[in-house]
Amino acid sequence: MTLGEALAAARGRIDRLDGRLLLQYATGCSHTDLLARPETPVLAPALAQYLEWVERRAAGEPLAYLVGEAEFRGRVFQVSPDVLIPRPETEVLIELALQRLQAWQAAQESTAAAEQPAGRRPRIVDLGTGSGIVAISLALEFPLAEVVAVDLSPDALAVARNNAGRLGARVDFRAGSWFAPLAGERFDLIVSNPPYIAAGDPHLALNGLPFEPQLALTDQDEGGNGLACIREIVAAAPGYLTTAGCLLFEHGYDQGAASRNLLTAAGFKAAQTHPDLAGIDRVSVGHR
Missing domain, CATH: 1.10.260 (434 Repressor (Amino-terminal Domain))
Structure with missing residues (x-):
């Protein structure tokens, strides 16, 4: 042939x-x-x-799983059915994080930041890193930062470590659930793209999603609204942030208001929701 x-x-x-x-x-x-x-x-x-x-x-098997890789922000990441396939919507999370890192750097360089330790590097943690696209992108695009990445799945961490090695990113990978491997640590920025699709949502049967890891898509909370993981992260985050720290997380198109309410209830200031390129609510942000 x-x-x-x-x-x-x-x-x-x-x-x-x-x-x-x-x-x-x-x-x-x-x-x-x-x-x-x-x-x-x-x-x-x-x-x-x-x-x-x-x-x-x-x-129906996704193309990325067949060929074992997918492009994200101009870089090729290896993927497997142990991790979600990178999606362009997640770039909003990274862009917002970079804006805050740049503001942090500007503050460090100004006289107004004199109370901060000289030369201190900003610390970032990516919760539920999956293939590592968020942590690795931030480590490469803001090399001044110390980046930690956490995931519950050993198989996902293996993929992420391989991606970091191939792309030359310095990331400290940890195994565990959310903040469990981070006891006693503080971060200037917490970022996450957690599971946020409600269990039983009909979308889980469409567009190749049955082939992706369900634990990374849905919180497994039968009868819930998909916010269980977000709720857990928001509630615990203040204990792991520096005084001027910030939490950013991706969520579903209809979860913006609920996410802002959770942030406000946890004591975060100026809770905001930012849209993706399609104008859909995608990332919510709260400042400690």
Whole structure:
């Protein structure tokens, strides 16, 4: 079978772009090769891999899991079914965190920050790091910071550690549930993209979500509203923040008001919710 025939075999079964990308991954060819030399024969092992991937993609398995990687903020992260696939909405969380880190740095450099220890590096913790996209992005884009990342899943931490090593990010990975591995520590910034889909939500059966780790998607609280993990994080966060510290977390499109209420009830000041690029409530922020 040739490259052109392989592409034709997937036509009508999966998205055309998915078919092209899978063929490129399976054969090592480029898009130019597909256009200029469609008559090129496909070696048997590559063809077998490609046809298997087409079957799995047609059954709904996400492309990122098939090829083992996904792009986020211009970097390629390895992914597996042990971690969520990176989504562009999470970039809002990182951009907001970077804004606060830059403000922290400016304050450190001003005379108004004289009471702070000279040369102190800001400390960040990413709760529920998954593949590490948030912690690693912050470590690479604000290298002055000390970054800690926590996850309950040893398999997720293995993926995150591998990503940090490949991308050259200095991150201190810890195993445990939320704040459990952080006793006695304080952070200038706590960030998290916790599970926030309500258990039993029909969206969990759509768009490849059945293939993603359910523990990272939903709080498993039957009959709840998806806020159990957020509630736990917000309640405990003040005990792990510095005096001027800040908590930022991602949440569902309809959880902005509830998130602000939780922040205010926990003593946070100026609770705000920020939209993603689609204008949907995505990240809530509270200052200690």
